[in-house]
Amino acid sequence: MLKIDHMTVAYHNIPTVLDFSMEMNPGQIIALVGESGSGKTTVIRAVMGLLPAAGKVTGGDIVFDEKSLLNDTPEQWRALRGSKISMIFQDSGAMMNPTRRVGNVFVEYIRTHEKISKKAAWEKGIAMLERMRLPDGDHIMRSYPFQLSGGMRQRVGIAMGMTYQPSLLLADEPTSALDVTTQAQIVRQMMELREKYHTGIIIVTHNIGVAAYMADHIIVMRNGRMEDQGDREQILYGSQNEYTRKLIASVPSMGGEWLKQ
Ligand SMILES: Nc1ncnc2c1ncn2[C@@H]1O[C@H](COP(=O)(O)OP(=O)(O)O)[C@@H](O)[C@H]1O
Ligand SMILES: [Mg+2]
Known part of the structure; x- marks a missing residue:
């Protein structure tokens, strides 16, 4: 599925990860x-x-599903x-805009991937949260990141990342x-x-x-x-x-x- 082949990554042209x-x-x-x-x-x-911006793959290859990504x-x-491919971070909450409700971010994320109405995206967000065992998805969607615990924020991050399996x-x-x-x-x-x-x-x-x-x-x-x-x-x-x-x-x-x- 994924093959990284002798990859070198440089920052400002200085090789930092070598031959991975x-x-x-x-x-x-x-x-x-x-x-x-x-x-x-x-x-x-x-x-x-x-x-x-300073980083660049300068050698080797990254192949995903038999196709080079480079x-x-x-x-x-x-x-x-x-x-x-999805990514989750150390603190998904910190990645979220503190002034925006979780639901708004989730809806926007979904709507960059498929053309559906805001309402349908909201429902889809709730369904994903519930699949990740976050009950009361509607309440979470209406919350600001700081109103959730670190563990809840991380589950929200995982739920978002898993939306498209x-x-x-x-x-x-x-x-x-x-x-x-x-x-x-x-x-x-x-x-x-x-x-x-x-x-x-x-x-x-x-x-x-x-x-x-x-x-x-x-x-x-x-x-x-x-x-x-x-x-x-x-x-x-x-x-x-x-x-x-x-x-x-x-x-x-x-x-x-x-x-x-
Ligand atoms: N944006 C950047 N510009 C220059 N050097 C960077 C940048 N990001 C990371 N590095 C350097 O790359 C090396 C590896 O960093 P990183 O991949 O973050 O390590 P880890 O995740 O294992 O802590 C470090 O020496 C770091 O200083
Ligand atoms: Mg790190």
């Missing part, structure tokens, strides 16, 4: 882990076609975003701003997306506990390079890489134990 390669099948969950500044966000923004026009890329969901530290209990709920909800809709997920996290719980495959990033990668078990229990072992050792409770609280 990965392959992903439909419904697979891949975690990108590594410390802050290692290039995780850069990789997923490149896939989304959303690098900052030659896409901005319009083609825009059409892909939100339909086949993308085959690929890119999640950049989606639980990092949340308390542990809410983190666990959001992680479980993302796992359900894969079960119900067969959504492939790339989860970026500095929390290797989240990666251990969710991912089939783990890629460890360090200084813009792939330091280590392998299937979950191999990385968690069989890696010979010293850096990977140090990362794992720094987590007090592995294997998703923390999710049970």
Whole structure:
């Protein structure tokens, strides 16, 4: 479904992510882990076609559904975003305009993807919220972001991202701003997306506990390079890489134990 082939990304012509390669099948969950500044966000923004102005893919290729994305026009890329590929962020609420009601943002989002009336888009938004187990969707639609908890805002972000059932969901530290209990709920909800809709997920996290719980495959990033990668078990229990072992050792409770609280 997605293949990144020896990709290099530069900011201001300075290579920052180097020689990054990965392959992903439909419904697979891949975690990108590594410390802050290692290039995780850069990789997923490149896939989304959303690098900052100074950033550019300068080498390699990104192939999605057997077609290179790098030659896409901005319009083609825009059409892909939100339909086949969606992204959720660390704090979806912070991405929303604080002066606009959730529903207005959601309706506008839906209406950039299909020509339907505002009323129909509003109903569709509520239906999506309810599918993501947010009851009383009408009330949420009428709320301002600050009136919702961080966990609710994140679920709204996921609901929006899932509206068109993308085959690929890119999640950049989606639980990092949340308390542990809410983190666990959001992680479980993302796992359900894969079960119900067969959504492939790339989860970026500095929390290797989240990666251990969710991912089939783990890629460890360090200084813009792939330091280590392998299937979950191999990385968690069989890696010979010293850096990977140090990362794992720094987590007090592995294997998703923390999710049970
Ligand atoms: N807009 C930008 N301009 C210049 N350098 C950037 C920009 N965004 C990120 N970088 C650099 O790219 C590197 C990787 O950043 P990032 O992908 O955000 O890492 P991570 O998500 O792992 O914390 C960092 O050294 C950062 O300084
Ligand atoms: Mg980041």
